Amino acid sequence: MIASNQPSVIKVRVKRQDGPGQAAYWQHFDIPYEENLNIISVLQKIAAKPITRDGQRVAPIAWDCGCLEEVCGSCTMLINGRVRQSCSALIDRLLEDSPSGEVVLEPMSKFPVVRDLVVDRARIFQALKKVKAWVEVDGYFDMGPGPKQSRTQQEAAYPLSECMSCGCCLEACPQYAKVEVIREAGESEEAYRQRVEAANSVAFIGPHAINQAVLFNSNPTGQFKKAERLEALTEPGGIQVCGNAQNCVAVCPKHIPLTTSIAQAGRAVTVHAVKKFFE
Template sequence: MNDTFTLRILRGTPDAQYWEEFELKRERGLNIVSALMAIQKEPVNKEGHKTTPVAWEAGCLEEVCGSCSMLINGRPRQACTALIENLIAEESSAIITVTPFSKFPLIKDLVVDRTALFEALKRVKAWISTDGTWDTKESGAKIAPEVQESLYVLSTCMTCGCCSEGCPQVNDHSIFMGPAPISQIRLFNAHPTGAFQKSERLREALGEEGIAGCGNAQNCAKVCPKKIPLTESLALIGREATKQAIRDFLSLPDAPR
């Protein structure tokens, strides 16, 4: 077994991207983030030339924050949990290719701007509003354990953007917000307090920016690292948003909570 591997990285800024290769030692437990840290410590490329450290983002280092997401051997995933040995075994190759996400504006090297995703979360009010009337010393509204269980997986979304990266409908010509914010509508509408804003959220899911932008290709659910049932969320919110549109058209009261 060769005791080194090559990390082939697409670097640069939007106007000037280029490939740079680094040769690194294979070590037990090494992942892409630790490989990038090793380059940061000693930024010398495969040709032996001193170079600039690679720019990338990371936070939690345990697949919770989503900030280290990138394309690794073409697959959207988190660098902090992508083990070098597994990647070599998966591809039967000691050359690992790392590129920034292509569906978000590039800032530099592996860093992209995921503002669009966060702005979509704001539009769909991906939070529970409290109006100050709750007595915080008392427990809030009860949620049945089986409902809690079904909602838990939705709450694990880390806004990593892998689903948008894998979705053919998210591209330069579309205004589709992507599946993650739509799945968050499902989560917050199912909460007894969140349901007070159910209709507002469903209205945001209407149109090309929302559910109409989805082409039902189902790639999103396949690439989600948290195995969130995105296609189920899209179908459910699609039905509820349509009912909301009918209620609005007929000037009926908002959706029941």
């Protein structure tokens, strides 16, 4: 699996940014080549020895990671221009596909940069709140089992529920525009958060949230709140913003049928809107 003419070093170019709203800049690092490395290992090596190609000692690169098994979604970034998880990005495979022999790391472009490769993805979770992505149970006392469901229902719902809110679909979506609110001097954390939430609330919710609305509308109990979710889908920043580029489904690391969900949601809101108009 390993090509015979491997380079002695891995050339890594990282787009860095010291803080929100500041200018980005590039730094180059050379890492001694080893077999079976992933981007995480490379970043760990840089963290242990943060010295650029020019021999300059710099602050270690900030980045997020968690499970390293591609189920938590933390370590999402742009690798050679494409969004993906850095834990499952294997260097050997990247070098095969990169003629320049360079690995380029950038933060996601659709979310405000916190520092270096760390971005603020709070907007993802805000969208989940907007579409009421939960089953509204009465409470957590023992009320016996949930409704019976067929294997077919389960097999349709399971892939939708695998969404780890990583944001790949949003990064690749040409209709999903970055919303960045810069904190003002002296502004309290809470006031700032409110301003961010207000700005996010009218921006596109994105494929992931539409998919969650479909998931919960298909749940036997979740469907009791179907109308509310469909209303949410037609609010500002709702499903109408979708431009059908279908990049979401192409980049989803969990292969969630996002465009199928979008079409299903499209049908549901059509029926809902027409009914509402004539009711």
